[in-house]
Amino acid sequence: MVRGNAGLPYTAFNGPIVIFKKSAKFHVVSIGKFKLVDFVCPCKECDNEYQKINLDLISGLIRMQDAGKLPIGISSCYRCKAYNHAVGGLSNSPHLDGLAADIYCVGRSSLELAKIALIYGGFRNIGLFKNGIHVDKRPWKGRLRIWNYPGAELAVPEFREIMNKELEQLNGNTFNQGN
Numbered sequence: 001m002v003r004g005n006a007g008l009p010y011t012a013f014n015g016p017i018v019i020f021k022k023s024a025k026f027h028v029v030s031i032g033k034f035k036l037v038d039f040v041c042p043c044k045e046c047d048n049e050y051q052k053i054n055l056d057l058i059s060g061l062i063r064m065q066d067a068g069k070l071p072i073g074i075s076s077c078y079r080c081k082a083y084n085h086a087v088g089g090l091s092n093s094p095h096l097d098g099l100a101a102d103i104y105c106v107g108r109s110s111l112e113l114a115k116i117a118l119i120y121g122g123f124r125n126i127g128l129f130k131n132g133i134h135v136d137k138r139p140w141k142g143r144l145r146i147w148n149y150p151g152a153e154l155a156v157p158e159f160r161e162i163m164n165k166e167l168e169q170l171n172g173n174t175f176n177q178g179n
């Protein structure tokens with residue numbers, strides 16, 4: 001299934017989504033250095049339901065992995081409704097659409113990982129955990145969507161300032177913050 005997105009810049013592209021069932025015999029077991037199982041909902045309730053993974057999300061994670069030769073781990077990607085509810089996710093969480101991943105990397109701080117996500121993964125929606133980050137490929141309208149979770153190493157204003165600077169550098173200082 002490909003979601004319509006004509007006229008939007010590439011970064012707002014919602015991307016094609018792969019839909020499959022866990023119960024189906026997988027012919028695909030690995031994607032880059034990730035395993036398909038890393039992306040699926042870990043609960044048992046949805047073994048027979050469709051799982052969704054956004055291809056833009058996957059390619060962003062693979063670009064991060066390749067750029068830094070990073071051993072990136074995925075702690076949560078697609079979530080079915082029941083599991084999302086059980087872990088306290090928002091009812092409109094992008095994890096429900098296969099657009100989001102919570103990731104970590106041994107030996108890298110959450111902030112370092114966030115910068116790598118911005119620069120190499122093309123992520124513009126980034127949440128800071130104590131040990132890792134949330135990234136997602138919800139449509140992006142020019143502004144960074146930056147937030148944090150309890151225990152994160154930085155408060156939101158500091159985190160936003162650092163990430164805005166990174167983005168300005170990335171855009172060669174032509175970035176118009178009003179957009």
Ligand SMILES: [Zn+2]
Binds near residue numbers: 042043044079080
């Ligand atoms: Zn599930």
Ligand SMILES: [Zn+2]
Binds near residue numbers: 076095100101102135
């Ligand atoms: Zn998340």
